[in-house]
Amino acid sequence: MSLLKAESLSKRFASTQALQDLSLSIEAGSFYGLLGPNGAGKSTFMSIVSGFLTQDSGTLTLEGKSIDPNNIAQKKKIGLSPQHIALYKELSAESNLKLFGRLYGLSGKELSHQIQYALEVAQLTERRHSAVKEFSGGMKRRLNIAAALMHKPKILLCDEPTVGVDPQSRNAIFETLLQLKAEGMTIVYSTHYMEEAERLCDQIAIIDAGNILRTGTLDTLLQELPRTNIIRARAHSLDLANQAALQQFGEVVQDGSFLQLKTQAGFKLSQFFRWTEEQGLDAANFQIARPSLENLFLHLTGRELRE
Numbered sequence: 131m132s133l134l135k136a137e138s139l140s141k142r143f144a145s146t147q148a149l150q151d152l153s154l155s156i157e158a159g160s161f162y163g164l165l166g167p168n169g170a171g172k173s174t175f176m177s178i179v180s181g182f183l184t185q186d187s188g189t190l191t192l193e194g195k196s197i198d199p200n201n202i203a204q205k206k207k208i209g210l211s212p213q214h215i216a217l218y219k220e221l222s223a224e225s226n227l228k229l230f231g232r233l234y235g236l237s238g239k240e241l242s243h244q245i246q247y248a249l250e251v252a253q254l255t256e257r258r259h260s261a262v263k264e265f266s267g268g269m270k271r272r273l274n275i276a277a278a279l280m281h282k283p284k285i286l287l288c289d290e291p292t293v294g295v296d297p298q299s300r301n302a303i304f305e306t307l308l309q310l311k312a313e314g315m316t317i318v319y320s321t322h323y324m325e326e327a328e329r330l331c332d333q334i335a336i337i338d339a340g341n342i343l344r345t346g347t348l349d350t351l352l353q354e355l356p357r358t359n360i361i362r363a364r365a366h367s368l369d370l371a372n373q374a375a376l377q378q379f380g381e382v383v384q385d386g387s388f389l390q391l392k393t394q395a396g397f398k399l400s401q402f403f404r405w406t407e408e409q410g411l412d413a414a415n416f417q418i419a420r421p422s423l424e425n426l427f428l429h430l431t432g433r434e435l436r437e
């Protein structure tokens with residue numbers, strides 16, 4: 131069942147068209163990735179869903195009902211962990227969570243219970259009394275996510291939660307989000323890191339210039355790539371004759387200290403490795419690039435995901 135649905139959503143800021151006829155449908159229980167470069171419109175989309183911005187045109191529904199920023203019961207079903215940390219630095223982790231809980235009308239036992247739950251999710255129970263200003267970037271990020279969970283939303287919007295976070299904290303964030311998904315929460319995750327979309331998301335929407343270019347699972351998206359292989363080798367690992375001979379397999383271009391071979395139709399890896407063996411070349415010198423969402427973005431737009 132579609133939990134959140136956008137149809138032809140558009141939003142303009144002065145001269146910038148942030149969203150242009152954006153349509154997507156997010157199933158309940160999915161981990162939905164919004165993958166796109168800076169400025170693609172990811173935050174604008176999340177701000178509209180959470181009622182901080184209003185679209186110029188288009189419709190947005192949650193559980194089949196039009197999203198209305200004045201509908202409090204509906205608002206409670208949506209949690210936003212914004213890209214910029216939205217916490218009070220001088221206050222402790224616990225006081226921050228209390229504040230967010232109260233904003234959503236929680237009190238008494240329910241509030242205490244949710245604070246405990248959110249601290250556990252953020253893995254910050256031990257540090258509940260420390261001021262946020264003493265926290266590392268990763269700890270702040272985890273608390274920023276936990277604050278969005280205080281009112282037990284059905285859908286969590288996570289806007290680039292790993293920007294400026296060390297690898298260990300990044301893994302802690304991934305584990306937390308995967309655990310929330312296992313508990314049945316629907317997660318919308320925006321990122322410009324294709325590795326994150328590939329690792330976490332069961333559905334991925336590729337977004338660029340305010341529009342969705344493609345949606346699908348990782349496998350279905352990658353099937354769109356032309357069936358060429360990219361083989362790379364350090365130029366100095368091949369003598370000039372062999373560098374020239376590479377061209378029998380496809381187009382060869384220099385990429386820094388590497389030669390990059392883009393194989394032609396009918397190419398067979400077995401034939402290629404037979405040739406390397408005949409020439410006495412070490413097969414370990416050749417890297418075969420696996421197709422990735424980065425390649426797909428380049429294929430669709432002619433641009434790199436991170437420029």
Ligand SMILES: Nc1ncnc2c1ncn2[C@@H]1O[C@H](COP(=O)(O)OP(=O)(O)OP(=O)(O)O)[C@@H](O)[C@H]1O
Nearest residue numbers: 143146147148166167168169170171172173174175
């Ligand atoms: N309040 C605003 N006023 C003017 N322009 C804005 C505003 N908010 C966003 N924009 C512009 O709208 C476009 C989409 O921005 P948005 O923040 O939604 O992108 P994003 O995909 O989240 O990227 P980023 O990771 O850089 O935030 C960008 O060109 C941005 O500069």
